[in-house]
Amino acid sequence: MAVAAAPETPHTANGNGRPILDCNIQNLYYGNFHAVRDSHIPIRKSEITAFIGPSGCGKSTALRCLNRMNDLVRGFRFEGSVRFRNRDIYAPSIDPVAVRRYIGMVFQQPNPFAMSIYNNVAFGLRLNRYKGNIAERVEHALRGAALWDEVKDKLKTNGLALSGGQQQRLCIARAITTEPEVLLMDEPCSALDPIATRRIEELMQKLKERYTIAIVTHNLQQAKRVADKTAFMYVDTSKGGRTGYLVEFGDTQELFDSPQEDATKRYIRGDFS
């Protein structure tokens, strides 16, 4: 598969210089609806990049561009590029299923499969016909997701029997078991209580040593706590539509402490939501 063939070695290449994932959305449509324009978001290795902005500005849409999840939506049309391992993942020769093997995703609602904890985590390995020791990889992923100690004695229990926070960590284990390079997280804590949220945030800090993370969050404090870089998006209604675009991108602390754009200032102050 073309995506896999590029020279960069996962997890060991120097993170300086070019972004690991260079997202350049010129125009993005759902049917006739112009959903996002002019958004260049470079995502750097071993950093957490947060996407913030008011509802409907295209945060999730932009995130889902990064592993071609929007391809599953009828009428979706993309103009631009997303470069990963020196290739544009939207090039005709690229298989979107293979892209998702390298760029995994965790969703807003924890969504374990209705099967055992073990099988949830082993699922992706079996799908990829992994020939090594599956039990070892399952344990490794559950440890990586800070869940092993809580579930090691009940691996045959149904994943749906776990608490919401545990289910989300199970989904993270499921996403990392195939060792992706990038993890996309679409509001991963929005269904969780503050304690479970904190656990996921702590986990993200550990995970970023090994995986590059992009996260959509409505929670500005969360972006401040976890993200190295932040992209602020807003909605352009000037032409009668509602098209999202990138207003400002930069170091999280700088963006919050001294935003350059008026829209960013007002959003951070809470003048609009």
Ligand SMILES: Nc1ncnc2c1ncn2[C@@H]1O[C@H](COP(=O)(O)OP(=O)(O)OP(=O)(O)O)[C@@H](O)[C@H]1O
């Ligand atoms: N599958 C889809 N089909 C058609 N339009 C869509 C689809 N998904 C999103 N949209 C539209 O694209 C725009 C951006 O949606 P998106 O969910 O990306 O925004 P968001 O910033 O993540 O919003 P929220 O914070 O409310 O989740 C919205 O106007 C939305 O209605």
